[in-house]
Amino acid sequence: MSKYKIFVDGSSGTTGLRIADRLAGREEFTLLTIPEADRKDVHARAAVINQSDLSFLCLPDAAAREVLPLVDPAVRILDTSTAHRTAPGWLYGLPELHGTRDALPAATRVAVPGCYATGMIVLVAPLVRMGLLPKDYPVTCHGLSGYSGAGKSGIAQYRDPGRDIALESPRPYGLTLSHKHLPEMQAVCGLRTTPVFCPIVDDYYAGMEVTVPLHLPLVGRSARELAGALQDYYRGEPVIHVHPLNEAPAFLPANTLAGRDSLDIYTTVSPDGERMLLISVLDNLGKGSSGAAVQCMNLMLGLPETAGLAL
Structure with a gap:
């Protein structure tokens, strides 16, 4: 061969x-x-x-x-x-x-x-493409990542025995709302406006969790319809698994899939049915x-x- x-x-x-x-x-x-x-x-x-x-x-x-x-x-x-x-x-x-x-x-x-972009795009792009999320919806996204995504110098900084105590805390960055993954997030999802994106790095090695909140009255769709659409869209995929609506655990660690190449999607809805959270979990070094x-x-x-x- x-x-x-x-x-x-x-x-x-x-x-x-x-x-x-x-x-x-x-x-x-x-x-x-x-x-x-x-x-x-x-x-x-x-x-x-x-x-x-x-x-x-x-x-x-x-x-x-x-x-x-x-x-x-x-x-x-x-x-x-x-x-x-x-x-x-x-x-x-x-x-x-x-x-x-x-x-x-x-x-x-x-x-x-990109890793953050993957976590966001798998949640948003299908809904936009299916006409379930308006292209002009004001998307907000938060992403929590382990420090392995910071490269060799960032990893060394976190592993330095004499490191600054600030590294023991979650550290939001990109606070001027500029990040290198934003162009692909907007373009691939087909959004008319740039998402508001807040990335956060924390004191653990690998794993990522990305969340996109939705105000359903602005979307014009129910949580059950959106959750079902994501399940249908990714049905049979070998790498991505979509959990049924409101099956997220009470605590969902961002390093749940560390060391793996799969990606899990969770969806939750508030008791009044008006607010929804789209969640993806992946390894930033794996599927990311x-x-x-x-x-x-x-x-x-x-x-x-x-x-x-x-x-």
Whole structure:
């Protein structure tokens, strides 16, 4: 059996390491490498990418943009950075959005969704696409994440024995209401206005919880109708599971799915039936990054969708 040649550009970072680890034990692949001295040489990196059948770009945005003009158009690219998530000619790699799974086998340029964006989009995009949530609804979103999403320097900061006591507390950030995931949140959901988004990082390693509250009189739909629509939309999906309305536990830890590549959706409604909460739980390093990238790769190459995933 001929093997696919795969290159992980940026394999020393958190996402790249996780992707490389997932691929290392799979017989379908030959993993290409680059000498340590050449890791920052864009031409050397491009040369390795051009030898591959498929390459992952696990790089800062600028580095991802820099190498693309040097890449053969026939080489299939999965970009985990923010650089191309709303760019023309790139497929947004969320297979569960209807139409995307069918498009992946022919795609050569695929942008892997952001972690917070994944948690929000799986809740909102189907409802907008089905005409159940108005495109001009003023969406608000909160996201709580472990510190693994902060990268190597952020992880080291949290694990430093002499760290600041402030790191023991949840820390909301992006308080000027600007965040790199907002463009994809708005664009993929088809919203007319930018969501109000508050991300929060906390003192635990991995796991994410995203919430979107709804005022149902403004939506014009009942909680049961919206919850049922989400269940129908994701029915049969191998990675996403939707729980029935009001089946959320009294306490729902954000690290519930840490170490796994699945995503759970919960919906709740207030006793008066006027307020609803849409909730997604995932691992920011799993379905929020490396797991999502591997899922897309499998579909692009015609391999079993969940191969190499921890479900």
